[in-house]
Amino acid sequence: MRTSLVLTVIGDDKPGIVEQISDRVLATGANWEESSMARLAGKFAGVLRVSVPAAQADALLAELRTLSARGLTVVAESSNTPEPPPSTHLRLGVVGNDRPGIVREMAQTLAAHGVNIETLETDVTSAPMSGELLFHAQALLRVPAGVNIDDVRATLEALAAGMMIDLDLDDLS
Numbered sequence: 001m002r003t004s005l006v007l008t009v010i011g012d013d014k015p016g017i018v019e020q021i022s023d024r025v026l027a028t029g030a031n032w033e034e035s036s037m038a039r040l041a042g043k044f045a046g047v048l049r050v051s052v053p054a055a056q057a058d059a060l061l062a063e064l065r066t067l068s069a070r071g072l073t074v075v076a077e078s079s080n081t082p083e084p085p086p087s088t089h090l091r092l093g094v095v096g097n098d099r100p101g102i103v104r105e106m107a108q109t110l111a112a113h114g115v116n117i118e119t120l121e122t123d124v125t126s127a128p129m130s131g132e133l134l135f136h137a138q139a140l141l142r143v144p145a146g147v148n149i150d151d152v153r154a155t156l157e158a159l160a161a162g163m164m165i166d167l168d169l170d171d172l173s
Contacts, residue, residue, distance in 0.1 A: 002051045004033070004079045007064065011072035013044040020070060021046070024063035028056045036119070044072075049079070088149060089118075089172040090141040092156070096165025098124050098133035106137070109159050113152045116142040135165070140172075 009021060018037065025032055035048035052060050057078075064074045094106065103122065110117060119140040127134050143149055153169055160167035 001054045003054045003057050004049055004051050005030075005057065005060070006077045006079045007046075007048050007050065008075045009044065009046040009048070009067075009072055011044050011067075011070075013039045013042055017044050017072065018046075020067060020072070021048070021064075024060065024067070025050050025052075028060040028063055029053055030056065030060050084116075084142065086145045088143045088145075090115075090143060090149070090152075091168075091170045091172055092137070092139040092141055093168035093170075094135070094137040094139075094160070094165055096135055096160075096163060098135040099163075102135055102163065102165065103137070105159060105163065106156070109155055110141065110152075113155065114144055114147055115152060116144075118142050 007021075009017070011017065022032060030050045030052035033049045033051055035046060037044070037046035037048075039045075050060070061076055064076060067074055092106075094102070096102070103120075107117065117139050120137065121139075122135065122137045124133050124135055126132070143152060149171065156167055156169060
């Protein structure tokens with residue numbers, strides 16, 4: 001039997017971090033399933049899911065703890081959660097002048113509809129002509145069966161109009 005572990009890794013960014021993690025994953029018979037990693041403010045930040053034979057889970061955790069001597073903090077959580085019930089996936093894109101609160105207001109609106117944010121990527125860049133700061137977001141949303149997507153869309157569009165941001169919402173089903 002295999003178990004899934006969700007790992008978060010953070011430390012000063014430098015070459016070789018992914019190699020160090022993957023060496024330990026492979027050495028214990030685990031398999032790297034999925035991940036998202038980035039350099040943020042000079043730090044390496046990663047989240048990954050590995051599957052490992054249940055008998056090797058403690059050995060993998062011990063191997064990962066050795067990374068602390070190399071300046072990495074690793075947190076591991078077991079995750080044997082069943083697949084979510086049927087749902088619809090939407091892709092949300094947002095662009096607008098940057099200001100505090102955009103993520104909070106969007107997340108609050110989605111949560112009110114019972115919509116889960118499965119992935120979220122954001123950044124702030126300079127606008128080409130004006131140099132003003134532009135906020136960009138891309139999200140993958142899971143909408144549970146029974147939730148009216150048109151209602152979600154209408155609420156998001158009203159919010160976007162009030163914040164003066166552009167919003168794209170595409171059904172991926």
